[in-house]
Amino acid sequence: MNADLLTLITHIEARQPLAADAPVGAFHADPGTNHREIYRNRNDKLGIDFAVDVLDFPGTQAFDARVVRIAAGRNNELHKHAHESLFYVISGNAEVRIGEAKLTLNPGGLAFVPRWVFHQSRNLSPTDELVILAITDFGLTKAVLGDYDKRTRLAENGVDALDHA
Known part of the structure; x- marks a missing residue:
């Protein structure tokens, strides 16, 4: 078992909060403002123009919250990845x-x-x-598989984006 997964399991079994000392304000985020950008891609030929920000909440291990911003009339890459995602449309209309x-x-x-x-x-x-809040279990899958995320994105020559594009 890898060290990240063992750490995750140890924290769960300890039944202790991971962010007990964090200020109350650290548990609040406004998805309408910019946060730490983790990914951006633009490809005019494929109609791609979007950015992904992460909302850094204290104590998260198994999931993360991401804000996906897609320019008018554009899309993100056709891709797949190991983490599950729940998309909530904050503003705009999406297909x-x-x-x-x-x-x-x-x-x-x-x-x-x-x-x-x-x-x-x-x-x-x-x-x-278009603004989408994406809740994922990226932390859990990263603990199991390591840092697999770059393999899923076209801008990083990700095989999981390219083998079906």
Whole structure:
């Protein structure tokens, strides 16, 4: 068992909060403002123009919260990854492809993306940015698989994005 997974299990078994000393304000985030950017990609040929920010909440180990911003009329890459995702549309109108299914989501709409299923989000507006809150179990899957995320993104020449693009 790798060290990250063992640490995760040890903390769960200890039944102790990981952020007990964090100030109350650390548990609040406004998804409408910029946070720590972890990824950005633009490819005019493929209609790709988006950024991903992470919301750094104290004590998170198994999941993380990400804000995905997709430019008007654009999309992110068609890709897959090991973590599960729950998408919540904060603003804008989206077409979310999950496998062969296509869902239309408006503000307040939810979609679930299972592990290893190809998916892509497209902004249906020709003028307004699409903002999606993505809740993932990235921390858990990273503890199991190591830092696999770069293999899933086109900008990083990720095989999990390229083998179905």
